[in-house]
Amino acid sequence: MPPRTDARAQGAYLPRLAAERPDIALCRASAAVARAADAAAAENGLGVGQHLVLKMLAAVGSCSQQVLSAELRIDRSVMVGIADDLERSGFVRRERDPADRRAYAVTITPAGRRALAKAEKAIPEFLATTFGALTAAERAQLTGLLGKLLFAE
Amino acid sequence: MPPRTDARAQGAYLPRLAAERPDIALCRASAAVARAADAAAAENGLGVGQHLVLKMLAAVGSCSQQVLSAELRIDRSVMVGIADDLERSGFVRRERDPADRRAYAVTITPAGRRALAKAEKAIPEFLATTFGALTAAERAQLTGLLGKLLFAE
DNA sequence: TATTGTTATACTCTATAACTATA
DNA sequence: TATAGTTATAGAGTATAACAATA
Numbered sequence A, B: 001m002p003p004r005t006d007a008r009a010q011g012a013y014l015p016r017l018a019a020e021r022p023d024i025a026l027c028r029a030s031a032a033v034a035r036a037a038d039a040a041a042a043e044n045g046l047g048v049g050q051h052l053v054l055k056m057l058a059a060v061g062s063c064s065q066q067v068l069s070a071e072l073r074i075d076r077s078v079m080v081g082i083a084d085d086l087e088r089s090g091f092v093r094r095e096r097d098p099a100d101r102r103a104y105a106v107t108i109t110p111a112g113r114r115a116l117a118k119a120e121k122a123i124p125e126f127l128a129t130t131f132g133a134l135t136a137a138e139r140a141q142l143t144g145l146l147g148k149l150l151f152a153e
Numbered sequence C: 001t002a003t004t005g006t007t008a009t010a011c012t013c014t015a016t017a018a019c020t021a022t023a
Numbered sequence D: 001t002a003t004a005g006t007t008a009t010a011g012a013g014t015a016t017a018a019c020a021a022t023a
Helices: A013-020 A022-044 A048-060 A066-074 A076-091 A109-130 A136-150 B014-020 B021-043 B048-060 B065-072 B076-088 B110-130 B136-150
Strands: A092-097 A100-108 B092-097 B100-108
Touching: A013 A022, A013 B048, A013 B065, A013 B076, A013 B092, A013 B136, A022 A048, A022 A109, A022 B021, A022 B092, A022 B110, A022 B136, A048 A076, A048 A092, A048 A109, A048 B014, A048 B136, A066 A076, A066 A100, A076 A092, A076 A109, A100 A109, A100 B092, A109 B021, A109 B065, A109 B110, A136 B014, A136 B021, A136 B136, B014 B021, B014 B065, B021 B048, B048 B065, B048 B100, B048 B110, B065 B100, B100 B110
Parallel strands: none
Antiparallel strands: A092 A100, B092 B100
């Protein structure tokens, strides 16, 4: 990440830069949004990574940490800590997969589903606040453009 | 920043998430772009922060580190290192401001202008590569949306 | 030999506080 | 008392390598 900060002061030069450099605009916007996401996550007690893992587990039921890592593009070594935290909170169970005893079968618990539901309920308000400067149509447009950028073949 | 990695594997679940969550799409796209920017910066020997400072100095001629910090929203303590590197490369001079001897007057040198010109010349190709999945119109659209998001009153 | 989960480690970006010299 | 620059430090997020158990 470029060495930049969300300093308090509001410069007049940065907007000019951002207007001609999509990369700079993107990085700065991301920093602001990530900060807001962390703050929102802290409020409901579920870290961003934990939220993503629970959300995926709710969809697929149960899978290995390796699959979670690959699908969410979170490094294996990072996934360990996320799974640890979720397990400690009782949101997830870890059992050795009988079919491949190297792997864990990570399963979401009822408490995990409740925590996820609560966290999901806070999302619309978070989005409304963080992306409040954009209309719904613009938000969809932005998401579409970013998707194109991210998942281009 | 959320605990996520640009893992090599390409999951099928992340695109679904990104499609419904602009914040996630934004953070992931930013990580990829920042990585590309760092790689591009490393090639021409000018860090991203250094590039920004030189670019602003080329526009305003000379100013204090404090002004650079505020305008570019780079923390004071980070700006020290950037100015150190630029000075060591001979791209910038630091002289005490006679009017306020607490402050430096940071001035771009001819060598600094040459380095900036060279780095600027690499930008279009970097943008073409990094944002190649988007048309020029889409790129402008993206920049506009991000600007609105970043600098909303 | 390769893979899953794990641990340790290192590196970067960022944040904060303290110090100096000036104002 | 406040400000400009500096330094040191601590905390995140990320990346890498190595290890044990298993395949």
